[in-house]
Amino acid sequence: MIKFTVITLFREAIEPYLKASMMWKATEKGLAEFDFVNLRDFGLGPHKSVDDTPYGGGDGMLLRCEPVFAAIESVKEKDPQAKVILPTPVGEIWTQEIARRFARVSDVPTQHYIILCPHYEGYDERILSIVDYKISLGKYVLTGGELPALIIIDSIVRLIPGVLGGEQSAEIESFSNGDNLEYPQYTRPEDFRGMKVPEVLLSGNHGEIAKWREKHSGNA
Numbered sequence: 001m002i003k004f005t006v007i008t009l010f011r012e013a014i015e016p017y018l019k020a021s022m023m024w025k026a027t028e029k030g031l032a033e034f035d036f037v038n039l040r041d042f043g044l045g046p047h048k049s050v051d052d053t054p055y056g057g058g059d060g061m062l063l064r065c066e067p068v069f070a071a072i073e074s075v076k077e078k079d080p081q082a083k084v085i086l087p088t089p090v091g092e093i094w095t096q097e098i099a100r101r102f103a104r105v106s107d108v109p110t111q112h113y114i115i116l117c118p119h120y121e122g123y124d125e126r127i128l129s130i131v132d133y134k135i136s137l138g139k140y141v142l143t144g145g146e147l148p149a150l151i152i153i154d155s156i157v158r159l160i161p162g163v164l165g166g167e168q169s170a171e172i173e174s175f176s177n178g179d180n181l182e183y184p185q186y187t188r189p190e191d192f193r194g195m196k197v198p199e200v201l202l203s204g205n206h207g208e209i210a211k212w213r214e215k216h217s218g219n220a
């Protein structure tokens with residue numbers, strides 16, 4: 001079982017995805033659990049403020065330390081083992097290999113990840129002292145950590161044994177062995193508007209099919 005606690009100001013932007021399809025099935029099967037903490041609950045003053053202007057000047061607002069630390073500590077109080085993930089464009093680039101590492105839970109009964117979703121222009125650098133993993137989804141800048149949080153969650157949860165229909169689909173799929181890209185696949189009909197399924201795939205010759213797939217996979 002892997003548990004995710006998402007600290008965000010925009011739960012409504014994340015929750016519908018986790019209540020659909022495979023993510024929902026994973027929770028139904030007790031393989032994953034999703035929880036939310038509203039950063040606003042830890043805001044300062046009458047306006048529950050969570051951000052402020054940067055020292056030294058500059059555009060935009062930064063997430064302040066106090067609400068972020070209080071929110072993370074409120075989760076860690078109940079589970080000191082929980083690991084904190086910060087989506088940030090300057091983090092380590094997320095890959096299938098890292099997702100697999102995060103999905104490996106054999107050493108603890110419940111792996112618990114806290115994902116802190118920054119918003120606005122950024123965060124106070126001192127927040128990094130409470131973060132275990134800085135993760136980037138790519139060399140581009142998004143408005144917040146909500147989309148990265150969903151991508152991180154999805155790519156981990158689908159690797160938990162029992163989440164995908166065919167037990168082995170996650171294993172044999174693209175990227176599972178290093179960086180190889182998946183081979184082309186076809187289903188019925190055999191001929192669609194003149195575009196035909198390659199003959200070898202209809203042959204029933206498993207050796208030849210395996211060879212064809214290897215040759216046509218992205219790493220060939």
Ligand code: ADE
Binds near residue numbers: 140141142148
């Ligand atoms: N926050 C904003 N942009 C991001 C990115 N590319 N990856 C992760 N977190 C982000």
